[in-house]
Amino acid sequence: MKIAAALVACSLALAGCASPTPYQPLGADTGVSGGYSNQRVSNDQYRVAFSGNDMTSRQTVENYLLYRAAELTVQQGYDWFAMTDRNTDRKTRTYVDHPFSSGPYGWWGPSWRYHRRGLAWATWDPFFGDPFWADHVDVHTIDRFEASAEIRMGHGARPADNPRAFDAHEVMQNLGPNIQRPTA
DSSP states (O other), X not given: OHHHHHHHHHHHHHHHHTSOOOSOBTTOSXXXXXXXXXXXXXXXXXXXXXXXXXXXXXXXXXXXXXXXXHHHHHHTTOSEEEEEEEEEEEEEEEEEEOSOOOOTTGGXXXXXXXXXXXXXXXXXXXXXXXXXXXXXXXXXXXXXXXXXXXXXXXSSSOOTTOTTEEEHHHHHHHHGGGOOOOOO
């Protein structure tokens, strides 16, 4: 029974790692990293941010930022918000899967295990096989996005002369159906 419970817990943890960041506060204990944060700058101004994990697209991160700005605007009793500053950062990491791995002889032992594309694990040593293993190297690039904005909130109708101003209720209505919240 304990083994079954441990397997279920491990599979849930792995499933959480392989899913995009849901719309959640930053630091939420959902098993998935990322989320939104906000900081009050003045009475009607906030700094809002949304950070996604490796599985979250840039469009999702930017949509969640807009949704958070609209939600915060409504929560504070305002009708519209204008973005005075907006930025999306991309952090790129590159991983290389190569045949060298550590072992009893360190990184330069007499043989190495590596994972071939489309095949299982294989070995290479200096006496057997092709020493030119570069065709077995896989390079993975992973992007992680974080969007941030400074917003100013206002009452009444949205200023028509400001293209960076949004009706908060309209944003929530339009983006709301696509917001993925954490599962319980």
